[in-house]
Amino acid sequence: MDARKKKILKKLLENKKPITSEYLxxxxxxxxxxxxxxxxxxxxxxxxxxxxNNFTPGSRIFH
Structure with missing residues (x-):
């Protein structure tokens, strides 16, 4: 797993609410x-x- 994916995963796990792909x-x-x-x-x-997991590649990303 490359560094960017690790950062994405970390952000997804840190947030309690959905975040957008635009934010990331x-x-x-x-x-x-x-x-x-x-x-x-x-x-x-x-x-x-x-x-x-239930991450979706759409405009809203849930965890």
Missing amino acids: SKLLGVSSRTIRNDIKELNEELKDKSIE
């Missing part, structure tokens, strides 16, 4: 599309490790 993109200096792609990849990586 501004925070990390990348496009919201990049965030959505990273979320998809994170879901796959976590799935392989048998960690249940």
Whole structure:
């Protein structure tokens, strides 16, 4: 898992409320599309490790 994905995961786990891909993109200096792609990849990586999650790659990201 690369550093950006680790930051995304940390932010998702820290927040109690849904956060947007736009928020994460501004925070990390990348496009919201990049965030959505990273979320998809994170879901796959976590799935392989048998960690249940419900992150969605849409405009709102829940945890």
